[in-house]
Amino acid sequence: SSSKNNSSGGGGGGTGSTPAKKTVKVGLAYDVGGRGDKSFNDLAAAGLEKAKADLNIQTKELSAVQGESDQQKADRLTLLATAGYNPIVAIGFAYAGSLAKVAPKFPNIHFGIIDDNSSKLPNVEGLVFAENESSFLVGVAAAQATKKKNVGFIGGVQTPLIQKFQAGYAAGVKAVDPSIKVQVAYISQAPDFSGFNDPAKAKVIAEGMYDGGADVVYHAAGGSGSGLFQAAAAKKALAIGVDSDQYQTATADQKPYILTSALKGVDTAVDNFIKDDAAGKFKAGSVRFDLKAGGVGYATSNPIIDPYKAKIEDFKAKIIAGTITVPTTP
Amino acid sequence: MLPGLVFTESLPPLSDPAAAPGACAIAVATHSAETELPTAVAVELHGITKRFPGVVANHDIDITVQRGHVHAIVGENGAGKSTLMKTLYGMHKPDEGTITVNGKPVSFSSPADAIAVGIGMVHQHFMLADNLTVLENIVLGAEPTRGGVLDGRAARRKIREISDSYGLGIDPDVLVEELGVGDRQRVEICKVLFRGARILILDEPTAVLVPQEVDELFGNLRELKSEGLTVLFISHKLDEVLSVADEITVIRRGTTVQTVDPKSVTARQLAQLMVGSELPIPELRESTVTETAELVVENLTVRSTGGRAVVDDVSLVIHQGEIVGLAGVEGNGQAELVEAIMGMLPIESGRITLGGTDIGGWHTRERRENGVGYIPEDRQRHGLLLEAPLWENRILGHQTERPNVRGFWIDRGAAKKDTRRIVDEFDVRTPGITVPAASLSGGNQQKLIVGREMSGTPKVLIASHPTRGVDVGAQAAIWEHLRNARAAGLAVLLISADLDELIGMSDTLKVILRGRLVSEVDPRNVTSEELGAAMTGAGPVSSGEAS
Amino acid sequence: MRERLSRLLLNVFAAVIAAAFAAGITSIILAVRGDSPTFVISQMWTYGTTPSSELTILNSATVYYLSAIAVAIGFRMNLFNIGVDGQYRLAAMLAAAFGGAVSLPNGVRQVAIILVAMLVGASWAGLVALLKVTRGVSEVISTIMLNFIATGLIAYLMRPSILGRRSAVANDVTTTPIPKSGQVGGLDLIPKAGGKVYGLIVLAVIVGVLFHVVVNRTRFGFDLRATGQSASAAAASGVNVKKMIVATLLLSGACAGLVGMPALLGDSHAYSSITFQTGLGFTGIAIALLGRNNPVGIAFAAILWAFLDQSAQILDLNGIPKEIVQITQGVVVLSVVVAYELVRRWALAHQQRVVGGALAPPSDPAAATPAQVTA
Amino acid sequence: MSIQNPLAPDATAGRTGPPGDLERTGRFGTAQFILIGLGGLILLSFVRAVTGASPLTAGGTVGATVALAVPIGLAGLGGLWSERSGVVNIGLEGMMILGTFFGADFAYFSHSPWMGILGGVLGGLIGGLVHAVATITFGVDQIVSGVAITILATGLARYLAGVFFTGQGGGGPTQSPSIPQFQALKVPGAESFFGKIEAHHWLVVSDVAGLLRGLTTTLTPFTILMILLFPLTWFLLWRTAFGLRLRSCGENPAAAESLGVPVYRMKYIAVMVSGVLAGLGGAFLADFAGIYREGQTGGRGFIGLAAMIFGNWRPGGLAAGAGLFGYTDAVQSRGQAKSVHALLLLVALLLVAVGGYLLWRRRLRPAIAGLVGAVLVFIWYSVTNDIPVEFVPYTPYIITLLVLAVASQRLRMPAADGIPWRKGQGS
Numbered sequence A: 001s002s003s004k005n006n007s008s009g010g011g012g013g014g015t016g017s018t019p020a021k022k023t024v025k026v027g028l029a030y031d032v033g034g035r036g037d038k039s040f041n042d043l044a045a046a047g048l049e050k051a052k053a054d055l056n057i058q059t060k061e062l063s064a065v066q067g068e069s070d071q072q073k074a075d076r077l078t079l080l081a082t083a084g085y086n087p088i089v090a091i092g093f094a095y096a097g098s099l100a101k102v103a104p105k106f107p108n109i110h111f112g113i114i115d116d117n118s119s120k121l122p123n124v125e126g127l128v129f130a131e132n133e134s135s136f137l138v139g140v141a142a143a144q145a146t147k148k149k150n151v152g153f154i155g156g157v158q159t160p161l162i163q164k165f166q167a168g169y170a171a172g173v174k175a176v177d178p179s180i181k182v183q184v185a186y187i188s189q190a191p192d193f194s195g196f197n198d199p200a201k202a203k204v205i206a207e208g209m210y211d212g213g214a215d216v217v218y219h220a221a222g223g224s225g226s227g228l229f230q231a232a233a234a235k236k237a238l239a240i241g242v243d244s245d246q247y248q249t250a251t252a253d254q255k256p257y258i259l260t261s262a263l264k265g266v267d268t269a270v271d272n273f274i275k276d277d278a279a280g281k282f283k284a285g286s287v288r289f290d291l292k293a294g295g296v297g298y299a300t301s302n303p304i305i306d307p308y309k310a311k312i313e314d315f316k317a318k319i320i321a322g323t324i325t326v327p328t329t330p
Numbered sequence B: 001m002l003p004g005l006v007f008t009e010s011l012p013p014l015s016d017p018a019a020a021p022g023a024c025a026i027a028v029a030t031h032s033a034e035t036e037l038p039t040a041v042a043v044e045l046h047g048i049t050k051r052f053p054g055v056v057a058n059h060d061i062d063i064t065v066q067r068g069h070v071h072a073i074v075g076e077n078g079a080g081k082s083t084l085m086k087t088l089y090g091m092h093k094p095d096e097g098t099i100t101v102n103g104k105p106v107s108f109s110s111p112a113d114a115i116a117v118g119i120g121m122v123h124q125h126f127m128l129a130d131n132l133t134v135l136e137n138i139v140l141g142a143e144p145t146r147g148g149v150l151d152g153r154a155a156r157r158k159i160r161e162i163s164d165s166y167g168l169g170i171d172p173d174v175l176v177e178e179l180g181v182g183d184r185q186r187v188e189i190c191k192v193l194f195r196g197a198r199i200l201i202l203d204e205p206t207a208v209l210v211p212q213e214v215d216e217l218f219g220n221l222r223e224l225k226s227e228g229l230t231v232l233f234i235s236h237k238l239d240e241v242l243s244v245a246d247e248i249t250v251i252r253r254g255t256t257v258q259t260v261d262p263k264s265v266t267a268r269q270l271a272q273l274m275v276g277s278e279l280p281i282p283e284l285r286e287s288t289v290t291e292t293a294e295l296v297v298e299n300l301t302v303r304s305t306g307g308r309a310v311v312d313d314v315s316l317v318i319h320q321g322e323i324v325g326l327a328g329v330e331g332n333g334q335a336e337l338v339e340a341i342m343g344m345l346p347i348e349s350g351r352i353t354l355g356g357t358d359i360g361g362w363h364t365r366e367r368r369e370n371g372v373g374y375i376p377e378d379r380q381r382h383g384l385l386l387e388a389p390l391w392e393n394r395i396l397g398h399q400t401e402r403p404n405v406r407g408f409w410i411d412r413g414a415a416k417k418d419t420r421r422i423v424d425e426f427d428v429r430t431p432g433i434t435v436p437a438a439s440l441s442g443g444n445q446q447k448l449i450v451g452r453e454m455s456g457t458p459k460v461l462i463a464s465h466p467t468r469g470v471d472v473g474a475q476a477a478i479w480e481h482l483r484n485a486r487a488a489g490l491a492v493l494l495i496s497a498d499l500d501e502l503i504g505m506s507d508t509l510k511v512i513l514r515g516r517l518v519s520e521v522d523p524r525n526v527t528s529e530e531l532g533a534a535m536t537g538a539g540p541v542s543s544g545e546a547s
Numbered sequence C: 001m002r003e004r005l006s007r008l009l010l011n012v013f014a015a016v017i018a019a020a021f022a023a024g025i026t027s028i029i030l031a032v033r034g035d036s037p038t039f040v041i042s043q044m045w046t047y048g049t050t051p052s053s054e055l056t057i058l059n060s061a062t063v064y065y066l067s068a069i070a071v072a073i074g075f076r077m078n079l080f081n082i083g084v085d086g087q088y089r090l091a092a093m094l095a096a097a098f099g100g101a102v103s104l105p106n107g108v109r110q111v112a113i114i115l116v117a118m119l120v121g122a123s124w125a126g127l128v129a130l131l132k133v134t135r136g137v138s139e140v141i142s143t144i145m146l147n148f149i150a151t152g153l154i155a156y157l158m159r160p161s162i163l164g165r166r167s168a169v170a171n172d173v174t175t176t177p178i179p180k181s182g183q184v185g186g187l188d189l190i191p192k193a194g195g196k197v198y199g200l201i202v203l204a205v206i207v208g209v210l211f212h213v214v215v216n217r218t219r220f221g222f223d224l225r226a227t228g229q230s231a232s233a234a235a236a237s238g239v240n241v242k243k244m245i246v247a248t249l250l251l252s253g254a255c256a257g258l259v260g261m262p263a264l265l266g267d268s269h270a271y272s273s274i275t276f277q278t279g280l281g282f283t284g285i286a287i288a289l290l291g292r293n294n295p296v297g298i299a300f301a302a303i304l305w306a307f308l309d310q311s312a313q314i315l316d317l318n319g320i321p322k323e324i325v326q327i328t329q330g331v332v333v334l335s336v337v338v339a340y341e342l343v344r345r346w347a348l349a350h351q352q353r354v355v356g357g358a359l360a361p362p363s364d365p366a367a368a369t370p371a372q373v374t375a
Numbered sequence D: 001m002s003i004q005n006p007l008a009p010d011a012t013a014g015r016t017g018p019p020g021d022l023e024r025t026g027r028f029g030t031a032q033f034i035l036i037g038l039g040g041l042i043l044l045s046f047v048r049a050v051t052g053a054s055p056l057t058a059g060g061t062v063g064a065t066v067a068l069a070v071p072i073g074l075a076g077l078g079g080l081w082s083e084r085s086g087v088v089n090i091g092l093e094g095m096m097i098l099g100t101f102f103g104a105d106f107a108y109f110s111h112s113p114w115m116g117i118l119g120g121v122l123g124g125l126i127g128g129l130v131h132a133v134a135t136i137t138f139g140v141d142q143i144v145s146g147v148a149i150t151i152l153a154t155g156l157a158r159y160l161a162g163v164f165f166t167g168q169g170g171g172g173p174t175q176s177p178s179i180p181q182f183q184a185l186k187v188p189g190a191e192s193f194f195g196k197i198e199a200h201h202w203l204v205v206s207d208v209a210g211l212l213r214g215l216t217t218t219l220t221p222f223t224i225l226m227i228l229l230f231p232l233t234w235f236l237l238w239r240t241a242f243g244l245r246l247r248s249c250g251e252n253p254a255a256a257e258s259l260g261v262p263v264y265r266m267k268y269i270a271v272m273v274s275g276v277l278a279g280l281g282g283a284f285l286a287d288f289a290g291i292y293r294e295g296q297t298g299g300r301g302f303i304g305l306a307a308m309i310f311g312n313w314r315p316g317g318l319a320a321g322a323g324l325f326g327y328t329d330a331v332q333s334r335g336q337a338k339s340v341h342a343l344l345l346l347v348a349l350l351l352v353a354v355g356g357y358l359l360w361r362r363r364l365r366p367a368i369a370g371l372v373g374a375v376l377v378f379i380w381y382s383v384t385n386d387i388p389v390e391f392v393p394y395t396p397y398i399i400t401l402l403v404l405a406v407a408s409q410r411l412r413m414p415a416a417d418g419i420p421w422r423k424g425q426g427s
Ligand SMILES: Nc1ncnc2c1ncn2[C@@H]1O[C@H](COP(=O)(O)OP(=O)(O)OP(=O)(O)O)[C@@H](O)[C@H]1O
Pocket: B052, B053, B055, B056, B057, B075, B076, B077, B078, B079, B080, B081, B082, B083, B084, B124, B441, B442, C352, C365, C366, C367, C368, C369, C370, D427
C-alpha cells in the first residue's frame, strides 16, 4: 500500500510560510532505551531524521522506562497529544494497550504504531514488518556460508516477535539444505528483558555455539549482539546482524566476520508514515513492510556475501511471488 | 530517698563520720601512702562532673588511688560508678574536672589514649566478640605482627605467659562463644594485662562468678598487686569488697561520699553509707512447704547438638509453697534444665509433670498459660523487648492471658492498667509505662520482669538469677515478693550464683554438676564454702546428704 | 495523645527537611548542566498536579502500596522478602489464567480471582518459608533465586500449548482475557482526569487497615512484632518462631499476590509477560522502608514515589534528561531517611531529657533513662 | 589453673582446628577439599561420557565459567568486606553499574584496558563512599541506602553515558562504543596439545585436558588479577592485624571501640573497598563484553550477595558459590537444553553421594530424603530427553537453590551485621 511515493515538498494544501516545506509537529514515544539505544529506537529516530529532509518538523521525543505500567505509557501518549503533536508515532508494540485507550480520546490526531496491527480505530495505523522474511534470506546466506553444516541463532528474549526471526531463519537454512543443524538459544525469558542488554552472555553463548560446531551465528538480541560479533572475531567465524546493517557500525576487526544483516525498515516506516500523513494520505488499518514492499531485506555491504547473493535473490523472488510462505513461529 | 545529703570531699580523708546518716562510727582510712612521694599516687580524679541529657551521672567526684592498691568503689545501681570508670578509660570526656595519672595530667579522647598510659578496663558487660577466638579477642588493637602479618605464635606465647603467671588458665584457640562466664571474665582480664596495663579497672567482675571463682579472681588480684599494679574494683557484693580492697570509696547519686578503710568498717555500715538502709539478708521464715507436688521432673535427659547429655537423668520435685534451690557452677546444665522445663529445648527422655499432668509434649506457650512463670537468666535477651514500651513488655510471655488480651485482641487498656499496678507494687522506678524498657536501669528492668511473672497467680516460678546485678535495695524487694508468693503456695525453682541467696531463700537445695544432680544439702546448716565445694565436686556436703 | 502529635509533627518536619535537601541536590545537578532548577521543579509540580497525573499517581501508588505492605509484613518480623517481585508476577499470571478460564457469577468471580492470586503468592513465599525453617536457607538468597525461577516458570506456563494465547495480530502472548463479569470497574474519584481510579484502591485501603489492626492490635501481631524485635525473647515468651516465620511469609506472599490485581482486574484484564508491569517488588522495598514499615507512612511514601515517577515525564518534553529524576529519587530516599534518623536522634535525646526530668535528678539518677541498649 | 574448664564441659566441646589457626576452620581441610574436587571431576567425567554432553567439561566451559563467575564473585567479595565490618550492602548492584560505566569510559578514552580497571575502582568507590556516609555517619537503614544507591547509580550511569558517549562512534546514552579489551594469555602450544586430547573424549583424561586447556588459553590478565583478590582478601582479613580489627567491627563494635579500634574508620574503609570490588566486577563485565551497555549487570550484584551468603561470609565459600553459579551458567549458555538435561544425571549422582555420606554418618532421615531425591531426579532424567527451554537460562538459580536445600545450613553472619553503630554506643 504505502510505498515510496514520497510527497516531495509541500504537496497539496501547503500552509507553509516556508516556500517548500510543510511544518508538522511529530511526537515520538519510544520504547525502553529511547533514542540512542543503537537498536530499534534509533532506527525510528533515523526515520524521523529522514523525514526532516523533506518536511519542516518540530519533534518531541519521549521514552519509556523499564517496568512502567500501561497507564504511564498512556500518559506519555496523552502528553504528546495534548501538547498538539500530530501525528504521533509509538515505537514498539508495548504501546498497543495504551494506544487503544488514548487514541479514541483524540479522534483528530493520527497515531502510528510500530510492530502492532491489532488496532481497528479510525485514527491508528499499525506498521508491521515481515521479520521472518528477512530472517529467511539471511538463513539462506548462512546455509551457503557454513562449511560445517552447523549454524546458530541467538535470541535476546524469548517473545513471539523474536521467535518470528528464529522461525524465518531456520526455514531459510533448511530451504537450502535440510541437513544443516540449527542451534538455538535465548538469553532470557520475558519479562526478564536483560537478554537484550547482556553482551557478555551473548558472547558466552556464541562461543559455545562456535565450539559446538557452528560457523555462522545470527542474532536477534538487540544490544547483546556486540557480544556475538566479538566471539565471531575471536573464533574467526561468521556472524549475522539484525535490524540495521551492523557491518557499518562494527569495529574494524569485526567487520570481516559480519556476513550480512537482516534489515528491518523501521526508519523507512516512520519516514513514510510521517510524510504520508503530511500529504494527507493517512490510512487507518495497517501496513505490512515485507520483502515485496521493500520494508525488510538483507545487507550487502560486506563483499563476502556476493557469492551467495544469487541464491538469496532467487529465494527472495519466490517469497515475493508467494511461492514460498515463510513461517512465523518455530 | 535521703534528702539533705552532705557531700564531702574524699581527700584528705574525711574526719566527720556523722556525715553519713545513720551515723555509725566509721573509721576513716589512713593513708600511709600519703606520706610517700606524690608518684605513689597512680590515679587522681578531681572534680569530675559528667552530665547526660537530663541526668547528672557524676558530680564533683574526687578519688585518689594509691599505686599497688586495690581500690574498691561501691554504690547503688545507677550511682554513677560505671560512668566514672568510663571517663577514666577515655570512653567519654568529663564535662568538668581533671584526671591525673602517675602524676601527669591527662586528657583522653579515646580508649586508645588511656591504653597508651597503661590503663585497662574490664567492663561490666562483656566486651567480647563471640565469633572470634580468645586469642583474637585478646590481641585486638594491640596485635603483634611480623611484616604486617598477625604473629599468632608470638601472641600465643605472650598469652600463655600471662595466663601462667597469673593462673588464668586461658586457652587462646577456643572460640569465645564456647566459654563460660568465668572464663570470659579471665579473658577480659588477660586482655587488659596483654596490653601491659598497670592500672586495671574492673567493673563488677564478680557478678557472674561463684565463690570459688571469686576467690580465684581475688588470688589473681593479689598477684597483680604484688607486681605493683593498681586495681580499681567495683562490686555490689560488700563482703567481697571488704575482703579484697585496700581502700573503699562510696559513691552515692553521682558523687563521692566517703573513702573508708575496709579494716574498720562492716558490710552493714557500708550498705548504710551507700543507700542509707540496712543490708538485706536473704532468709525464709517458717516453712510453708505442702505435701502437694506441683512440678515433678523425672529422669530428664537433654542432649546438646553435639550429642552430649547436658542434663543427665535429673529428677526433681517441687511442692506447693516450696522453694527449691539449684546450686552449680555456671555451665553445668542449669540453663538447659530450665529451658527444658520451659519447653524451649527438646528433651531426650524423661517426664515433666505439672500438677499431675504430663507437659513434656507441650509448647512453651501452653506451659506458661498453665501457670509456669519464668524469670530468665539473661533478662535482655530472653525477658524483654528492649525497644517496646513497658506495657508491651507486660504482655510479653502472657500474650494469651487476661488482662492483656481479650480473645484474639490485645486489650491495651487493661494491659496498661495492669502495668501500672506492677510498677506500683514492685516499685519499678520509671517516669511512665510508655517509655521503652531499654531506658530503665537493670535493676528496674528486673523488677518489672519479676512483677510480670508473679502476676496472674502462677503455680510454678522458674527464677534464674533473679537478683543478679541488682543493688541491695532492689534485692530486698525481690526477696520479699518471693517469700510472699511462696506463702501463697507458689512452687519455685531458684537458680543463683549468689550462694547466700540460695542458702537463705531455699527450702531444699540441690547441687548440679555436669548435668547430674549430685547431692542435696540442707540449707539450714550449710555454709557457702561447703556448698561451693560441693558444686565443684570437691566433696559432698556432710550435712543433710539425702537422695 | 500529645506525645503522638509531637511525634507526627517531628516526622512532618523530617519530611520537609528531606524534601528541601533533595531539591537542593537536584538543583545542583541541574545547575551544573545549565538548566534552571526552579523551572524544572515548577514544571514537575504543575504537571504532577494535573488531574490526569493525579489519576496515574493514585493508581501507581495503589500498586506500590500493596507491594510495600507485603514487604513491610516481613520487615516487621525481621524477614527480608526480596521475593515480592516473583510472587506477584506468578500470582498475577495464574490468577489471570484462572479468571479467563472459569465462569463464575459476577462478584464471586472477582473474589475468586483475588483469592487465587493470594494463594499463589502465599505458596511461592511458602517455599521460602519451608526452605528457611526446614533447611535453614536464608530468605535473602532463596527469594533472589525464586524471583528468577518464577520468570522461567511463567515463561513455561505461558506457552500457547499450556496457558498462553498467542494473539493473531499482535506480537504478544497473553492469558485468555477476563470477561466483563470478572473485571473490577474504576471509581470516578478525580474529575476531569479522563479516566478512573482502580476500583481495587479500596482493597489497598482495606489491606492497610488490616495490616495496622493485625500487627498492632492482635495477639498474632504482637507475636510477630515481638519476634521481629527479639527472636530470643519471643521464643522464651512462648512464641513458636518457626511457625511465625511460616505464617509471616505466607501473609507477605498473599499480600504480594494482590499487587498485580488492580491492574489485572481494572485495566489489562489479561496477563502478558511483555506488557505487565515488572519490578514492583523492588520499588516496594524502597517504599516500605521510606514509610518506616508503617501503613500510614507507606501511603505517603507510595504517593511521593508515584508523584516523582509521573512528574518526571514532563522533563523529557522540555529536553531535560529524565534520568535526572532517577537521581533525584535516589537522593530523596537517602535524604528522607537521613532526616528521619537525625530527628530520631534528636527525639531520643529529648526523651532522655524528659525522663531525666521526670525523675528529678539528681535526687534519683538510678532510674533515669537512656534508651540505648548496652552491647 | 582455672576450675572452670574441667567443670564446664561446654567450654571445651567442639574445639577444632590446628593451633596455627586464628579462627576455626570449616569441617574440611585441604586434603578433603582435594579429594572432593577429584571425586567431582570423576563424576563429571562419567556424566559427560554417559550423556555425551561435551560442554560439561570442555575447555571453553572453563573460560566461560571464570568469565561468568568473576563478576558475581567480585560483587560477593564486596559484600563480604562490607558485611564483615557490620554494614549490609545491598547497593552492590548499583556500585557494579557505576563500575561498568566508568570502566568502559576510562578504557575507551585512554585506549587502554588497564585504565578500565582504574575506572571500575573509581566508579565503585563513589558508590561505596555514598553508602558509607549514609550508613556509617548518618546511621541510615542499610537496606534503604543500598536500594537508593542502586536507583541513583542507574540514573547517573545513563545520564553520564549520554554526556560522554553520544557522538562517539556507536555510543549513546545506553551504550559505549567498543572499548579496548584485555586479550587472553595463551600458553604457546597448549591449545592444540590439550585440544587434541580433549577431542578423544577419553574418560577423565580428556576432561582434565579440557580443564587445562581452559586455564591455559582463556584467562586474561584482568581475570587473573581479579581471581587473586580472593586469596588476598582472605589474607588481609584473616591474617593481618588490620583484618582482625575490621572483622571485630562486624562482630562486636563496642568491644572493638573499647580497645581503641577506630570503628568508624574501619567501617569506612570496608565499605569503600566493598564499592571498589563491586566496581571492579562491573569493569570486568564491561571488559569481557567489550562494551558498556545499560542494564548489562542484569542483577549480578544481587546474585553476588546470594553467593556471599551461600559461602557463609567467607572468601572460599563465596568463590565456591560464585563458581557453582558460573559453571551452571556456562554449561546452560554453551550447551543449552541438552547439557542442562545432562546436569540432571549429575544432580542425581551427587544426591546419591550425599545420601551415602549421610548414611555413613548415621543421619538416617536426611540420608533417606537425599536418596529418594536422587531416585526422583534420575526418573526425571530418564523419562525426558530435554528440559523445557524456558527453564534453561534459569538453571543456575535452580541449582543454587537445590544445593542450599540439600546442604544443611550452618550460616553464621557477623554478629553485628546490619546494626547501625554510633560512636560511644557501647559505653
Ligand atoms: N550514655 C549515657 N547516656 C545517658 N545517661 C547515661 C549514660 N550512661 C549512664 N547514664 C546515666 O547515668 C547514671 C549512672 O550510670 P552508671 O552506669 O554509671 O551507674 P552504675 O553506678 O555503674 O550503676 P550499676 O550498679 O547499675 O552498674 C545512670 O542512671 C544512667 O541513667
